[in-house]
Amino acid sequence: MQKTILITGAGTGIGRDVAFALAERGHAVLATTFSASQADALRAECAQRSQAMEVFKLDITDAADRNLLLGRPIDVLINNAGLGESGSLAEVDVNRIRKVFEVNVFATLELTQVALKGMIARQSGTVLFISSIAGRLPMPFLMPYSMTKFALSAAAAGLRSEMDQLGKNVQIAVIEPGAIHTGFNQSMTDRKYEWMDESSYFFAQAKAMKVKEKRTFAFLEARDTRSIVAKIITASEARRPRLRYVAPWIQGFGIRLARIFGA
Numbered sequence: 001m002q003k004t005i006l007i008t009g010a011g012t013g014i015g016r017d018v019a020f021a022l023a024e025r026g027h028a029v030l031a032t033t034f035s036a037s038q039a040d041a042l043r044a045e046c047a048q049r050s051q052a053m054e055v056f057k058l059d060i061t062d063a064a065d066r067n068l069l070l071g072r073p074i075d076v077l078i079n080n081a082g083l084g085e086s087g088s089l090a091e092v093d094v095n096r097i098r099k100v101f102e103v104n105v106f107a108t109l110e111l112t113q114v115a116l117k118g119m120i121a122r123q124s125g126t127v128l129f130i131s132s133i134a135g136r137l138p139m140p141f142l143m144p145y146s147m148t149k150f151a152l153s154a155a156a157a158g159l160r161s162e163m164d165q166l167g168k169n170v171q172i173a174v175i176e177p178g179a180i181h182t183g184f185n186q187s188m189t190d191r192k193y194e195w196m197d198e199s200s201y202f203f204a205q206a207k208a209m210k211v212k213e214k215r216t217f218a219f220l221e222a223r224d225t226r227s228i229v230a231k232i233i234t235a236s237e238a239r240r241p242r243l244r245y246v247a248p249w250i251q252g253f254g255i256r257l258a259r260i261f262g263a
Contacts, residue, residue, distance in 0.1 A: 009081030011038030084188030
């Protein structure tokens with residue numbers, strides 16, 4: 001059955017790939033981007049690939065942009081837009097953390113509330129929250145980002161129970177990607193070096209940290225997004241999606257083991 005699916009943060013990475021994958025399966029995809037320039041680039045790619053898809057700018061932190069959803073019969077909302085930040089909690093500017101929470105948690109919830117109005121009224125709909133396995137295990141120097149994903153995964157679980165109690169056939173699920181090579185991880189980890197000067201507690205370790213991060217991502221990152229895109233498609237098309245989907249599976253399994261052994 002064809003569904004109308006809106007995905008945020010579709011200009012790059014996982015969002016872009018899942019937008020094309022869903023459109024190729026015959027769904028009516030509303031692919032939204034953070035900026036107008038990203039929207040222009042995505043429209044050009046759609047034309048090049050002869051792929052029908054509605055593309056427009058939707059900055060989830062902008063109330064006027066969020067209200068573009070009002071009156072649209074959206075079957076599935078995929079909350080994929082997000083921001084990365086890194087650095088030690090001992091010294092990172094809290095305003096940086098506040099900004100990540102504003103995007104990854106607060107604006108995401110505000111957009112979800114707009115979409116839920118229509119879904120509850122129609123007694124049908126699905127909301128997917130793109131979280132991260134970083135929201136299941138504390139990761140040093142990634143906590144400004146990881147904390148938002150802990151919050152988002154918890155919010156999805158709580159909202160799922162609330163929608164079940166409401167009984168309006170609105171489904172909630174959380175998608176937790178592992179390390180996937182899209183460039184997002186590298187951009188996020190590099191952000192802390194923008195401000196880690198000689199006054200940083202970890203300045204003397206910065207060079208070694210950069211080398212370790214590069215090696216870690218080279219070892220861990222999946223080479224493409226296919227595994228997580230498949231999970232998002234499954235959750236989008238399911239009548240009753242599971243609470244949680246994780247990919248690549250081996251990384252999810254590793255996180256479970258780490259938690260069992262007290263990491």
